[in-house]
Amino acid sequence: MEKKLEAKVLLVDDEEEFIKTLAQRLEMRGLKVTGATRGEEAVNLVDKQNYDAIVIDLAMPGMDGLETLKRIKESHPDAEIIMLSGQGTVKSGIEAMKLGAEDFLEKPVNMQELLEKIDEMKTKRILVLEKQSMAEIDHILKTKSW
């Protein structure tokens, strides 16, 4: 196995078997994976915990991928989201990007590709977090009188 990648990932797909297998494979590579089979469940999970990357399937019964993406982005604008689709249309891809998705992958998922994307996002997120903490430190430095 390649280098260990440590990241917290949320998988959202209506196919339980798919999540289970993918989660197992990702965990073997050292990632912490949480699964959700419904859009609402995913939104709740994101509210409770921060994830380095969220992978959402476009086509789901009930609340669909785009709707879930919208809801998560509303409460967590900094969430890093990858959309998954069986139906690789440019149109839904563009729609997802417009709504703030970071990337777009086609099913069946190539493991290598997915890992790279997650890695990318984690790095990005760390940068963002670093920037945030820097800003916070700055803020503290400026506001607190030493």
Next chain:
Amino acid sequence: MNALPGFLHKILPDTFKDSINFGLHRRSYSQFRLLLFLVMIAIAMGPVIMTAGLGYYNYKDLLQKEERGQLEARLTGSSHAIEALIDSLKSVVVFVARKNRYVELTTGKNLEELFARIKRQYEYFADLGVINQSGIQQTYWGPYDLEGTDYSKEEWFKEVIDKGVYISHVYTGYRHVPHFAIAVANHDPTTKKTWVLRATIDAVTLQNFVNTIKTNASDDLFLVDDAGYLQTSSENYGQNLTQLVADIKPGLQQGVSKEGENIFYAKGKIKNTPWSVILVEKRYVHHQDWVTFRSRLLIIVIACLVINLLVVYGLVTMLTNLIRKADEMQLTMLQEAEHTDKLASIGRLAAGVGHEINNPLAIINQKTGLAEDLILISPDFEHKKAIEGCLKVIDQSVERCKAITHRLLGFARRADVHDEVLQVNDVIKEVMQFLENSLMHSRIRLELQLQEDLPLITSDHLQLQQIFLNIINNAIDAIGKDGLVNIMTHLVAGEVRVVIQDNGSGIDSEILPHIFEPFFTTKETGKGTGLGLSITYGLVKKLGGDITVRSHVGQGTAFTITLPIHSEEHDNN
């Protein structure tokens, strides 16, 4: 669908109903044409025949009236002429039998002298006789010795005493020569007695006279007495003094002769005589006019008929052809629409299937991935290599499935068209560059007949490439080895037409209508997905174009792609 009004439905024979049913279907055009032809001829010829018939009967009527009038006039003329003749003869006798001449005439040779004098003037006087009141012939001059004959019992004697004048029938008498008598009675003032002068006249007089007033040689004119005996000879109705066989009533009659000719009979009583005149006219006076009129009418009607037939035939043929063409066009359009519809629904189905299959595929893909991961981290075990091989094949198969669903979705998906202005000839040349190796390998000759001044069109470059690539690939597959691919471009009716032709195996006419349907393939299993042409079809339609195919088994196949020059004609669905 039944567009016929009820009454038409009842009176029309079943075979015709089909042809005037306005619904869209294959109708019997020959029947339709026949029906239309008959109706139009009836409409055209009806008035002509009616007018002709009206004219015919009117003219016939008019001629007959005219004929009758003429006949009547001639009948009156004839009877008047005969009347005048008889009158003149009578007046001679009356003049001779002056009242007081009884004594003079009964004495000496006075009667003989009188007869001689009359005979000089009127040679047909046969004899003269003077009869006294009691009916005894006193004197007689003539060829017989009739002096002293007693006539007192005779009918004519009674009548002459009664009426004063008597004209007898024609009879043969003693001499066996037809003659008739005129008797005049007078009252002699000196003897105070009535006496009678009787003159016998040769019937030839009548015959001659009748012959002179008979104008037309074809006519018959003769006299007949009240008992029906002919008084003068007739040409067709017997000699004089024979009984008239034909039943001729007074007045005007019409009949038909043995020869089939129209005949007019006319009978008129002659005043103060026992005779009637009979006029028989064999044919009309206006016969010639009638014949001319009839033949002219016939010519006109026949000419009308011929002209009508020609014009109506031409019109009906034209109309039928027009209707047939319109029907065919409509049917073709319907069929095309149906075909397009079918392909569209197959496309939707394909998209649904493709999408549904993607999910289980993803699971299989993940499961094999997991299995591979697990094998990677486990120590060597029995059959490890074999299992790894199996997983690899499963992976490959999943890839293949993925490719299929991809193309399926591609067929159904209406990806956006990226319009640019391009030259179709250039696109074809580019595609041929891709295929150069493949052509060389299969020893296939390429013939390009590209119209140099082809206008630039607005279309999607990549999709056009895909279209040409698909079709030329198919052509190469159809040829196998050694053959010819011919590509032509030209401008037709404001559109660019690309014809890609091969001399390969050709497509069976049975499967030709299905070649654009998804999953329809003739290649062996695994070699083709059956999606190439359906995707091509979808792409061409998306670009607002059209694709058609002509093929003959053993001779080759030609695909014709028609592309609009301007992008606004693109299908925006």
